[in-house]
Amino acid sequence: MYTSAGVGPAPFTPKEERTVIKSKKNKPLGPTPIEIDLTGPKGNAFYLLNVASSLSKKLGYDKDHTDRIIMEMQLSDYEGLLHTFDREFGTLVTLWR
Numbered sequence: 001m002y003t004s005a006g007v008g009p010a011p012f013t014p015k016e017e018r019t020v021i022k023s024k025k026n027k028p029l030g031p032t033p034i035e036i037d038l039t040g041p042k043g044n045a046f047y048l049l050n051v052a053s054s055l056s057k058k059l060g061y062d063k064d065h066t067d068r069i070i071m072e073m074q075l076s077d078y079e080g081l082l083h084t085f086d087r088e089f090g091t092l093v094t095l096w097r
Contacts, residue, residue, distance in 0.1 A: 020090035021082060021097055034093040048085055049073060055089050
């Protein structure tokens with residue numbers, strides 16, 4: 001990559017890491033297919049585990065794949081659970097904080 005003058009490399013600018021867990025302040029007016037408010041009653045770990053199980057079945061995951069996702073979600077603390085949920089279902093579900 002070169003600067004606009006065409007001489008030498010352009011300075012390195014790191015890209016921001018993409019996060020799917022978003023601030024409620026930036027919530028758009030139109031809904032996404034599935035939205036979960038992590039500050040409300042649906043933000044608890046048991047609800048998220050249930051959603052993960054339901055989505056796995058709807059996506060056609062076999063029992064072993066579903067069990068591995070659920071087990072990984074239960075392995076750590078709440079932030080770890082959110083990370084796994086986001087990695088597996090972040091393209092389908094918007095999590096709001």
